[in-house]
Amino acid sequence: MAIVQTIRKFNRTYTQRIGVLDESYLGTGRPLNVSRLLFEIGQSSGTTLRELRERLDLDSGYLTRLVSRLEREGLVQVTPDASDKRRRAVNLTEPGRAAVAELDDRSEKLASRLAEPLTPRQRQRLEEALATADLLVRASTVHLREVDPDDPAGHAALRRYYSELGQRFPTGFNPGTSAPEPGAHYVVATSDGESVAYGGIRPINAGGRKPAAEIKRMWVHPEWRGAGLGARMLRHLESLARSHGFTRIVLDTNSTLTEAIALYERAGYRRMERYNDNPYAELFFEKRLPART
Template sequence: MTVTEVLRRFNRTYTQRIGVLEESFLGTGRPLAVSRLLFEIGSAGAVGVRELRELLDLDSGHLSRMLRRLEDDGLVATTVDGADRRRRLVSLTTAGQQAYDDLERRSDERASSLMAPLTPRQQERLADALATADLLVRAATVRLRQVGDDDPVAREATRRYVAELDDRFPAGFDPGPLAPEPDATWVVATSDGRPVAHGGLRPVPGRDDTAEIKRMWVDAGWRGAGLGTRMLRHLESLAREQGYRRVVLDTNGTLTGAIEMYERAGYARIDRYNDNPYAEAFFEKELSSAS
């Protein structure tokens, strides 16, 4: 079977086995979509309506209808955020917490019953296979979008990028305040409303035909799924669209995985082209219409 056929077959099998087709998911009296919304609210404690919309990739109308049902059932309450009155927060009521706990119990019981006929070795194989499938499906459906460097998701990605380099570099990493770059293009990849990859593109002073790729970062839990390569190709495509003929980048020698990715992508080592004190390896790639 092809990959598409395998995925469709798995979807049919899995949705039937976990009760997605039932009007009352796991016997809760609520369909799966509403139960999922209850789960996300309960997991977060208190969460903004906008964050819920991005997390579940729902339009405003659909989300509002599901929230209204949970409110009518007395399970959630919506309030105005005291720190930002434009933001609405959703949290569980006491009854909602009880419903959340019941949903968790039922979900655990269903998962346990599905796994029970398998041997420990089979359960381990299934867990490994599902973890790999989950990562690859998420990577295939991740959203890449251009953002300003003041976008909250972009700021979070940059904060995590700086923190990781500070942890990995032998002497730490302290770039100081990162000033706005109005000529730069920033791209963030999000999954479930959270940043999982980030990168930027900016002009190189004095080289009108060359752009520099900056702040390439992929969440550690997503490495091995090809997301770094996808982000790199996306930035190269943006560079071509903006009229650049080549791209350059720098990195630290500690980041061996990144260096291997650049070399696989056709980047060639060049001499130092900037005064970045943390950079130890420098690369360049000519951009053609087919690259």
Template sequence: MSDNDFERRVGFVRRFNRFWTRQIGVLREGYLESPFSLTEVRVLYELAHCDETTASELGEELGLDAGYLSRILRGFEKQGLIHKRPSEADGRRRLLRLTERGQEAFAPLDARSRDDVGAMLGGMSIERQEHLVGAMRTIEGLLSARPEPEVPYILRLHRPGDMGWVVHRHGVLYAREYGWDERFEALVAEIVAQFIQQYDPKLERCWIAEREGEIVGCVFLVRESEEIAKLRLLLVEPKARGLGIGSRLVEECVRFARQAGYRKITLWTNDVLDAARGIYERVGFRLVHGEPHHSFGHDLVGQTWELML
């Protein structure tokens, strides 16, 4: 990584920070057209969303200097916005909560914030809204020291536009993770084009995994012969791995193949794809053949796996 590349990224993050602070209005005097600063509103938010807490817990949650937070809390106390009481478990600790007046002060701020965000999202299509939320989640996950909360995923059938994603992400991820060249991307493009042109919904399927509106995985089951189905193009995005999505996609293939009357599922993979091979093994596939080959710019060992239904 060159110094120039790093400085470019630093500059982009700083530019985004300037854009976002202007976008959400934190540069204006009085956040949300209130007499409070952004930090004061955030402290009110935390107090409004818990029964009771302590100054030290607030400071840790918000990353605030103890002296600065103490001055904010003293100001709130003088205005009658918060109430302090000794902890019954430890008299040295002071528990904080919003008073009724504090709740009344916070409520219009919360409503105004919701309205502002709603107005921003309201000018976008649902697709752009989901894209924005997904990008924000990515930023939060990359910068947060806390583990990202588990978000449920769904499996659905393919729809227009999905095949472009399948080709693109296979090309990008296999180049990044294994160094495969564009000939692999060409192979994927051929497979999905053939699938679309010959698609028989009674005997074939493409499942797309989605998480918060963002595609995070895929798999195909196609007709090889009257009794044999072929599993192809299993992929899970790096940020969605470890959630069981890969296993679930393969299990859906097995379930559908049985329902469609197939007697066997076969698949072709390569020995370097350890995670995928682990999934196939757990589901019940067995390795029946291996053969060296040179493809996609590398010496590989192709493997054929089968599952009797």
């Protein structure tokens, strides 16, 4: 595949240019893996080892060894988390904060040197290309998993979803009318420990001879729209519905959610008559699902 060779070539070129292979990354005296972890610790006060492991997708033993090195160098301090003694929080020391500031400064200067020979138009093209590549690569590595209604990652996504609906609906939105439904299944998509998409299905009688699966609370983080994550979540929910024996799937939406409407129509959904009394629903869609083989 041409895309595979393009990615591999870019990886070789970029890693060489930014000094990934150097034992002392940017002249800091530490390799890239240790420097990257130090930078990540500096992004949020009181982050835990578990959060770092999930955010960076690192093996527990490997992460512990890296943190231990930073601890021996006096750059971080590991203590029991005040809210949960079973967890360990990692914080920068004063020398650690100075090291992060130095790393940040050297990284900025490296990026400036790479861009300096380019014309303004070339810089704009590079910025747009890198932003697109970053979004698409992150979207391709997003993890989708089924969760319980009270799952913390799911709750984080729902809070963002409800907040956005409140801003976009002319009459606002009352999440109190959206309690978990019996028989529902929920899916959350996460990237680097952050909830970036959410959706669910539930059984419902919607005018057919058999119960249909209804898609509920489908949401994609605004920064992730345009990367195909919405279509991926939709396909995942359809597959989940099929696995539970449904041959028809329905959904409702509001006319202000134009990007969602376009997504449903591209995926083969067709408009149908109203099937519920949801005060926020203005448009209704259905789709036939292929039978399980």
